[in-house]
Amino acid sequence: MSILNSAAAVLRCFGAECTELTVMDTVEKLGIPKSNASRLLRAMRDAGLLETIGQTKRFRPGVLVLDAAISYRRSSSLVERAAEAVAKISTATGHTGYVSKLIDTEVAAVTDHPGTHSLRVVSNIGRRLTAHGSGTGRALLALLSDDEVRALFADGIVPPSDLSPQSIDEVLERLAEVRRTGVSFSAQESTRGVDALSVAVRDPETGEAVALCIVWPAALATEEDRKTIETMLLDGAAEVSAALGDRTLRKR
Amino acid sequence: MSILNSAAAVLRCFGAECTELTVMDTVEKLGIPKSNASRLLRAMRDAGLLETIGQTKRFRPGVLVLDAAISYRRSSSLVERAAEAVAKISTATGHTGYVSKLIDTEVAAVTDHPGTHSLRVVSNIGRRLTAHGSGTGRALLALLSDDEVRALFADGIVPPSDLSPQSIDEVLERLAEVRRTGVSFSAQESTRGVDALSVAVRDPETGEAVALCIVWPAALATEEDRKTIETMLLDGAAEVSAALGDRTLRKR
DNA sequence: CAGAAAGTTGCAAAAAATGGAACTGCGGTT
DNA sequence: AACCGCAGTTCCATTTTTTGCAACTTTCTG
Numbered sequence: 001m002s003i004l005n006s007a008a009a010v011l012r013c014f015g016a017e018c019t020e021l022t023v024m025d026t027v028e029k030l031g032i033p034k035s036n037a038s039r040l041l042r043a044m045r046d047a048g049l050l051e052t053i054g055q056t057k058r059f060r061p062g063v064l065v066l067d068a069a070i071s072y073r074r075s076s077s078l079v080e081r082a083a084e085a086v087a088k089i090s091t092a093t094g095h096t097g098y099v100s101k102l103i104d105t106e107v108a109a110v111t112d113h114p115g116t117h118s119l120r121v122v123s124n125i126g127r128r129l130t131a132h133g134s135g136t137g138r139a140l141l142a143l144l145s146d147d148e149v150r151a152l153f154a155d156g157i158v159p160p161s162d163l164s165p166q167s168i169d170e171v172l173e174r175l176a177e178v179r180r181t182g183v184s185f186s187a188q189e190s191t192r193g194v195d196a197l198s199v200a201v202r203d204p205e206t207g208e209a210v211a212l213c214i215v216w217p218a219a220l221a222t223e224e225d226r227k228t229i230e231t232m233l234l235d236g237a238a239e240v241s242a243a244l245g246d247r248t249l250r251k252r
Numbered sequence: 253m254s255i256l257n258s259a260a261a262v263l264r265c266f267g268a269e270c271t272e273l274t275v276m277d278t279v280e281k282l283g284i285p286k287s288n289a290s291r292l293l294r295a296m297r298d299a300g301l302l303e304t305i306g307q308t309k310r311f312r313p314g315v316l317v318l319d320a321a322i323s324y325r326r327s328s329s330l331v332e333r334a335a336e337a338v339a340k341i342s343t344a345t346g347h348t349g350y351v352s353k354l355i356d357t358e359v360a361a362v363t364d365h366p367g368t369h370s371l372r373v374v375s376n377i378g379r380r381l382t383a384h385g386s387g388t389g390r391a392l393l394a395l396l397s398d399d400e401v402r403a404l405f406a407d408g409i410v411p412p413s414d415l416s417p418q419s420i421d422e423v424l425e426r427l428a429e430v431r432r433t434g435v436s437f438s439a440q441e442s443t444r445g446v447d448a449l450s451v452a453v454r455d456p457e458t459g460e461a462v463a464l465c466i467v468w469p470a471a472l473a474t475e476e477d478r479k480t481i482e483t484m485l486l487d488g489a490a491e492v493s494a495a496l497g498d499r500t501l502r503k504r
Numbered sequence: 505c506a507g508a509a510a511g512t513t514g515c516a517a518a519a520a521a522t523g524g525a526a527c528t529g530c531g532g533t534t
Numbered sequence: 535a536a537c538c539g540c541a542g543t544t545c546c547a548t549t550t551t552t553t554g555c556a557a558c559t560t561t562c563t564g
Contacts, residue, residue, distance in 0.1 A: 002550090002552090003254065003520080004255055004256065004259055004301070005299050006521095007256055007259070008300050008316060011301075011316055011319075011320045012316060012319075014320045014323035014324075019323050019324075023542055023543090033523050033524075034542075035522080035523065035524080035543075035544080035545095036521075036522065036523075037542090038543055038544090039521080039543085043256050047256050047259070047260035048260050048264070049256070049259075049260055053460060060323070061321060063353065063355055063360050063362065064260060064264060065263070065321050065324060067263075067264075067266065067267060068263045068317045069320075069321030069322075071270070072312060072313045072318055075266075075272050075312040075313075076305075108315045110315065110318060112322075203306070205306070206305055206306030207306040207307055253519095254521090254552085274510080275512090276509085284553090286510080287511090287513080287553080288553065288554075289511090290510095290511055290513090291512085291513095291552085294512090309511075
């Protein structure tokens with residue numbers, strides 16, 4: 001395996017449950033000899049991908065990673081605008097919101113907007129969900145054709161919970177509903193006690209797609225609240241879409 | 253040069269003025285043969301460090317980088333707490349604020365908090381300043397001893413502006429003043445028309461240091477306003493310091 | 505549709521990473 | 535104070551990757 005992939009694997013270790021690494025952590029997580037782990041971490045630090053915490057022997061991502069991440073948002077007007085729209089809804093409702101993307105067959109949050117309610121869903125950005133087994137994922141899958149979805153899950157699916165679709169055919173049924181209503185609702189599917197509503201938007205110019213998503217404690221919102229969130233999400237998505245459409249027109 | 257350093261160099265290209273890269277951009281910026289640039293970008297994409305924009309041949313940082321950056325913010329309670337303190341001051345005064353760190357001989361902003369005044373200093377996170385030639389930098393340098401500072405700039409300094417210290421000795425004079433007052437003031441030094449006030453804090457446990465910094469249009473603040481900001485910064489820094497101190501005590 | 509520019513691939517030489525074992529440094533123990 | 539165990543580092547021959555050039559293919563552009 002090239003050192004680049006090892007480096008990427010190291011970066012992948014950092015997530016919700018792991019914020020720093022030692023040489024031995026790396027040995028265990030990647031299953032490589034510790035001589036390599038030692039050199040790998042040092043090389044990554046020298047390159048700026050990692051930094052040592054104070055004068056300890058523990059490592060965490062470096063500032064270089066931070067700068068690049070900031071640049072990411074700017075590089076995509078789709079993500080940028082989607083983040084603004086979600087931030088607005090998050091502030092208005094007090095619930096936590098995300099902007100997410102499809103990465104192969106998984107969903108990854110790209111920006112998060114923590115809610116303000118005292119009982120709120122804690123932001124767990126970095127956690128990956130299966131595309132077929134999450135509301136956000138199905139919002140994004142609904143942009144594809146049934147054939148494309150079948151091709152994507154050619155190896156079959158493993159439903160992450162009893163509440164998720166149990167077969168490709170069930171997934172497609174749910175997708176049909178998403179296409180009809182424009183929104184994807186998920187009731188306590190990925191996280192117990194948490195409902196989520198997602199709407200997908202595609203940038204007509206680049207083909208890139210993201211989902212706007214609001215999550216809330218199921219106990220906290222009435223049917224009416226849900227309707228309100230749905231309207232705000234659809235309006236937000238429409239605004240994003242309009243802004244991107246305008247841009248496309250302007251360029252021609 | 254190892255591919256890891258090349259990869260880091262690619263990530264370094266992304267910044268305020270560059271949000272996406274092509275093979276030829278990479279060739280020019282890094283001065284490498286285009287065969288390598290081509291393979292490097294592809295390898296980085298396969299590793300998840302980059303992603304292609306839509307179906308074009310342009311690249312930007314990948315989600316992996318994003319996730320790692322989020323983890324970075326979480327991992328450093330010093331940065332997190334400092335960010336909270338700066339956010340509070342930023343909101344109260346309407347001015348833009350930063351949390352910054354020393355990276356070798358430069359200063360890099362780690363989080364930003366855009367102000368709310370209609371005339372505000374626009375956040376330029378990612379921009380690097382020389383440590384000796386910026387108020388924030390000197391706030392951080394003041395934590396070191398004179399000998400350490402001399403060692404750091406053993407190769408001599410290049411003053412970024414006429415208003416900056418022109419020699420190591422002048423830098424040390426300014427540092428002495430910073431140590432005496434606890435704050436570092438810079439009048440229109442790094443950016444014309446912009447004043448800045450910075451205070452450094454060190455985590456007693458890890459030795460890590462950051463600076464809290466508030467910047468404002470010089471024309472907009474009276475001497476009294478400056479005093480207010482100074483007090484808020486010192487209070488904020490004291491709070492952060494206390495929080496970290498408490499944590500250390502609790503652990504023992 | 506020709507010509508140019510951007511991007512990709514093949515190949516041998518050069519550079520790097522690898523893994524095992526030996527070594528260092530540090531805190532705790534007898 | 536010598537010893538032990540553990541985390542981390544260094545050494546070195548072997549294996550693997552990377553490099554740069556040139557030839558090739560694809561994609562723009564006029």
